[in-house]
Amino acid sequence: MKALVVANWKMNPPTFREAKKLLETTRKAADATEHVTLVVAPPAIFLRELRARHKGKKIAFALQNASAEESGAYTGEISLAQGADAGATYAIVGHAERRAMGESSDDTQKKVAAALAANMTPILCVGEATRTASAEYFGVVKEQLRIGLADISSSQLGSVIISYEPVWAIGGEKTMSPRDMHEMAIFIRKTVVELHGEKGMGVKIIYGGAATESNAANMLRDGDVDGLLVGHVSVDAPRFAALLQAIEDAT
Numbered sequence: 001m002k003a004l005v006v007a008n009w010k011m012n013p014p015t016f017r018e019a020k021k022l023l024e025t026t027r028k029a030a031d032a033t034e035h036v037t038l039v040v041a042p043p044a045i046f047l048r049e050l051r052a053r054h055k056g057k058k059i060a061f062a063l064q065n066a067s068a069e070e071s072g073a074y075t076g077e078i079s080l081a082q083g084a085d086a087g088a089t090y091a092i093v094g095h096a097e098r099r100a101m102g103e104s105s106d107d108t109q110k111k112v113a114a115a116l117a118a119n120m121t122p123i124l125c126v127g128e129a130t131r132t133a134s135a136e137y138f139g140v141v142k143e144q145l146r147i148g149l150a151d152i153s154s155s156q157l158g159s160v161i162i163s164y165e166p167v168w169a170i171g172g173e174k175t176m177s178p179r180d181m182h183e184m185a186i187f188i189r190k191t192v193v194e195l196h197g198e199k200g201m202g203v204k205i206i207y208g209g210a211a212t213e214s215n216a217a218n219m220l221r222d223g224d225v226d227g228l229l230v231g232h233v234s235v236d237a238p239r240f241a242a243l244l245q246a247i248e249d250a251t
C-alpha cells in the first residue's frame with residue numbers, strides 16, 4: 001500500500017522563486033519513490049502557478065485552510081471553489097495552528113462538509129494540546145471527531161482523511177511513539193465507528209507532529225497509520241528527500 005505524505009509548507013517559503021525550487025526538488029524526490037502518494041500544501045498564493053508547472057505529474061495539491069462559505073463579504077478568505085479552480089484536490093481542515101487562531105470544531109464541521117461538496121478531500125486535523133496521566137486527551141479527540149464529522153454521511157467517510165496531530169509534538173524533532181499512535185489509531189477508528197457505523201473501520205488516518213526522516217518509517221510500520229503530515233521537514237529539501245527515501249526503503 002502507498003503511504004500518503006502531506007507536505008504542509010505552512011507560511012513558507014517567502015518568495016515564489018524559492019517555492020518553485022522547493023517544488024522541483026520535492027518532485028524529483030517523489031519521482032524516485034513508488035510507494036508514496038504526495039500531496040503538497042503550499043501557501044495558497046503560490047498554488048495555481050505551482051500546479052500549472054506540474055500538470056499531469058504525480059503531485060496533488062492541497063489548501064492549508066479555506067472558508068466554508070461559498071462567496072461574499074469575507075475579506076482575506078479563500079473559498080474551496082477558488083482553491084479547486086487553482087488546482088487543489090485536498091483541503092486541510094482544523095490544523096492546530098488554525099485552531100490556535102480561533103477556529104472552532106463547529107467551523108471544522110462546516111469546512112469538512114463544504115470540502116466534500118466541492119469534490120475535495122478534507123484532511124481533518126485533530127489532537128490534544130497536552131497529555132496528562134489521566135488520559136483526558138481521548139475525550140478531546142473524540143469531541144473533535146464528533147463535531148468535525150457530524151455533517152457527513154457514512155458513505156462519504158471513504159473520502160475523508162483524519163490527521164492525528166498531538167499539538168505538543170508539532171514543530172519539534174520528537175514524535176510520539178508509534179506504539180502510542182497505534183493506540184490512538186484504534187481509538188479514532190472506534191470513535192468513527194460509533195459515530196458512523198462499520199464503514200468507520202476503514203477511515204484513513206495519518207500522523208502529524210515532528211515527522212522526520214529518522215522516525216517516518218517506524219511510524220508507518222508500527223503506528224497503524226496510512227501516512228504522515230509533514231511540516232517543517234517538508235520545506236527542508238534534503239531532509240524531505242531523505243524522509244521520502246526512508247519510506248521507500250522500508251516498503
Ligand code: PGA
Nearest residue numbers: 170171208209210231232
Ligand atoms: P511539524 O508540523 O512536522 O513541523 O511538526 C506538523 C504539523 O503541522 O502537523
